[in-house]
Amino acid sequence: MGYQTTAEKINAIFSDLSKDYLIYAPKRFVGDGTFTYIDTIRYGEITDLAEIEFAEKSNYSFKEVLLPISETLFYFTENEMKEADAPKKGAIVFLRSCDLHGLKRMDTIYLENGGVDTYYKRLRDHTKFILMGCENSFENCFCVSMGTQTSEDYDAYLKVDGDNVLVDSRWDYLDAALAGATQAPVIADSVTANDTVVTIPETVPQTLFDDPFWEEYGNRCIACGRCNFVCPTCTCFTMQDIFYTDNGKAGERRRVWASCHVDGYTDMAGGHAFRNDKGQRMRFKVLHKVNDYKRRFGTHMCIGCGRCDDVCPEYISFANCINRLNTLVNDTVKEEN
Amino acid sequence: MTELNPYIPFLSKITEVIKHTEIEFTFRMTYSGDVKPGQFFEVSLPKFGEAPISVSGIGDGTVDLTIRKVGKVTDEIFENYVGDTLFLRGPYGNGFDIANYKGKEILLVAGGTGLSPVKGIVDYFSAHPEDCKGFTLLVGFKSPKDMLFKKDFEIWKKNINVIMTVDYPDEHYDGNCGLVTQYIPELMIKGLTDAVGIVVGPPIMMKCTINDLLAKGFKEENLWISQERKMCCGIGKCGHCKIDDTYICLDGPVFNYTKGKFLKD
Secondary structure (H helix, E strand, O other): OEEEEEHHHHHHHHHHHOOOEEEEEEEEEOOOOOOOOOOEEEEEEOOOHHHEOOOOOOOOOOHHHHOOOEEEEEEEOOOOEEEOOOOOOEEEEEEEHHHHHHHHHHHHHHHHOOOOOHHHHHHHOOEEEEEEOOOOOOOOOOHHHHOOOOOOOOOEEEEEEOOEEEEEEOOHHHHHHOOOOEEOOOOOOOOOOOOOOOOOOOOOOHHHOOOOHHHHHHHHOOOOOHHHHHOOOOOOEEEEEEEEOOEEEEEEEEEEEOOOOOOOOOOOOOOOOOOOOHHHHHHHHHHHHHHHHHHHHOOOOOOOOOHHHHHOOOOOOHHHHHHHHHHHHHHHHHHHO | OOOOOOOOOEEEEEEEEEEOOOOEEEEEEEOOOOOOOOOEEEEEEOOOEEEEEEEEEEOOOEEEEEEEOOOHHHHHHHHOOOOOEEEEEEEEOOOOOHHHOOOOEEEEEEEHHHHHHHHHHHHHHHHOHHHOOEEEEEEEEOOHHHOOOHHHHHHHHHHOEEEEEEOOOOOOOOOEEOOHHHHOOOOOOOOOOOOEEEEEOOHHHHHHHHHHHHHHOOOHHHEEEEOOOOOOOOOOOOOOOEEOOEEHHHHOOEEEHHHHOOOOO
């Protein structure tokens, strides 16, 4: 149901909701960016619509709400283990259409591939998603190429227009809370074109895995893993045990974000590792995003948010890499014929 | 219905420890669920972490885990651990399906600790030689000091054809020497179109052995391998063991070669 209401009304509803939910949205952290006088936009808790950064793309995705950077799985003593408590409150997440598609990728890994992940599910079951529209495309976005520019899988859509707020609600609670508001048709803003366009090769033959094409990326990549950490569809983690310094027999097992670009990702006991070359790591990641994931699950993993291109300190462009790879694949096919 | 938390391990009693070498022991652990050779458990040592260890034997209410002292978790198990229990999660992975090999002529080639995941297969056909047309175990160790399952070999030798070789013999050793691949040409395999080859060991050994078996006339679809990767969660979430579109912990570690040959890290 569509409504026209006021920011004041929405803030009042948020105030009520805050008894049961933490509300997360992209916020501007002034001066907190990598360089002096540069802001960063990342997720944080909000209580007021005015805190939300609607005008720009967030540097980080919402994924940390469902997959915390460091998450305690259980506490242990010598012979006992106790599952870490779930947060007492649920979550409400403001996000854009591409990220909502990213959520589906996370669901696939954490709810389907190999069974249900307890920790993900208990957060996911208590999270509501509010779509933020995109009036225009941002730098490096290629959602249209990935088909993620619109999404219907939201609990509500919300647009702030001065003092007016337009809402499309698919959430009973919100419908009830907005019962007295003016009904109005609300259609989510979405883009129909991006400056960046990618063409994904249908298949990438294994013979190209060792192509010199990847060396160039290997020479430039510094294996910092930032592209993985900003990506809403990168969901890998590593488990770590810590113990308490005042009682060495008690501690906890955590999982923390992992990156396939960073050293140690494939290290086995005894020291053997795979993909020591950074170019091969790039190949592994790129093909996971636009090739391997699709073969297994039927859709591309990449959702075209372009955050990896935004963040790379070495100016490596994932989008450009896919397009160049497409050319390489086409040329290779031509040569073979 | 609440689903069980797959990350929380259960306590298993150590019923016996069999010492093979200075750094390789088999821990016989209580476990009474379904389990197949080639599957693995995550051995969990609070404070130190987890290590994926393949099942090297299946008994009545027990599984054998042959552990090599090679990393953070296993170092601790060998050096300081005094308990009579270990935490486990699993079993994970597909494992070897004995039914795939029944009624066939079988050649199993293993290198070093690669024998662990396939030992259950050897145990089975050694106990039931009538279930296959013939069974040859070709196994290589680095040196006589690195030999595993010595007592089992005594039993196996009575029921199946066993060829054991070492890379580096010492002065007291009087058996076969050299790499396993050296012994493949002379093997008498009667029906190469149906014969099954199972190959597990270090990556290079697997590659060379597979090449030799193909050259000998084994069919790709009759060859089986088991892969070793960093399996951290064991349940398809953490991503560390993924190769292309394949999760080793879910789809493997055992692969038919027609699939296995396309796995490229």
